[in-house]
Amino acid sequence: MDFTLKIWRQEGPQEQGRMETYPVTGITGDMSFLEMMDVLNDQLIRDGQDPVAFDHDCREGICGMCSMFINGEAHGPNRKTTTCQLHMRSFKDGETIYIEPWRASAFPVVKDLAVDRGAFDRIIQAGGYVSVNSSGNPLDANAIPVPKDDADEAFNAATCIGCGACVATCKNASAMLFVSAKVSQFALLPQGQPERMSRVQRMVDQMDKEGFGNCTNTGACEVECPKGISLDNIARMNRDFLKSQVTGE
Numbered sequence: 627m628d629f630t631l632k633i634w635r636q637e638g639p640q641e642q643g644r645m646e647t648y649p650v651t652g653i654t655g656d657m658s659f660l661e662m663m664d665v666l667n668d669q670l671i672r673d674g675q676d677p678v679a680f681d682h683d684c685r686e687g688i689c690g691m692c693s694m695f696i697n698g699e700a701h702g703p704n705r706k707t708t709t710c711q712l713h714m715r716s717f718k719d720g721e722t723i724y725i726e727p728w729r730a731s732a733f734p735v736v737k738d739l740a741v742d743r744g745a746f747d748r749i750i751q752a753g754g755y756v757s758v759n760s761s762g763n764p765l766d767a768n769a770i771p772v773p774k775d776d777a778d779e780a781f782n783a784a785t786c787i788g789c790g791a792c793v794a795t796c797k798n799a800s801a802m803l804f805v806s807a808k809v810s811q812f813a814l815l816p817q818g819q820p821e822r823m824s825r826v827q828r829m830v831d832q833m834d835k836e837g838f839g840n841c842t843n844t845g846a847c848e849v850e851c852p853k854g855i856s857l858d859n860i861a862r863m864n865r866d867f868l869k870s871q872v873t874g875e
């Protein structure tokens with residue numbers, strides 16, 4: 627298969643970006659999108675040109691690094707699929723493919739397709755954890771019964787890989803789906819109760835400080851999320867946030 631790639635090139639955060647056109651040939655349908663990008667970069671390096679910078683790590687859908695906007699969709703045309711799990715058979719031979727970085731002011735471009743998602747790390751640092759004093763005699767986790775439905779919902783929330791597709795897809799660049807997943811994975815479990823109210827306050831405050839937009843319930847984030855994180859988590863976070871404001875906990 628042969629493709630024409632139109633790729634966003636930007637030397638650095640302060641530089642002006644532009645779309646550049648690159649032909650790639652000899653691509654097989656079984657190659658992943660990132661393998662196709664590797665073929666392009668091999669070609670660019672052989673020709674003495676600067677390879678395209680893009681983030682990637684696990685290449686199996688679990689690290690959340692492979693952020694790319696492909697033909698106007700986060701992670702490309704397939705639902706519940708990360709860019710690294712997207713195969714070239716999802717495109718037509720001869721197609722022109724547009725590839726851009728996540729676009730949100732809270733995710734500044736580092737270079738080409740790589741963006742700085744440190745804002746997500748700072749939101750987690752603000753409260754996305756459980757403080758456990760493990761000295762002394764901690765209770766065996768298996769001794770705390772958790773209803774199956776709650777465990778399943780907490781697990782579903784915990785599958786968020788922090789990729790940022792929800793932000794990139796949202797017309798407001800809102801991070802509510804991400805933050806609500808990280809709040810819910812604890813709010814649904816007994817272990818998450820002691821810091822539940824302060825956690826939601828601290829994480830939402832940090833989200834606002836980072837410059838993410840407000841949620842207007844369009845639901846695009848849920849559609850484009852590669853892990854199928856539900857909007858129900860946003861409703862739960864809003865309820866907890868309101869309660870934390872009223873109780874002042």
Ligand code: SF4
Pocket residue numbers: 785786787788789790791792793803804807847850851852853854855
């Ligand atoms: S909620 Fe979905 S789209 Fe957003 S960061 Fe988590 S996995 Fe990615």
Ligand code: FES
Pocket residue numbers: 681682683684685686687688689690691692708709710711787
């Ligand atoms: S490279 Fe890890 S999710 Fe795609």
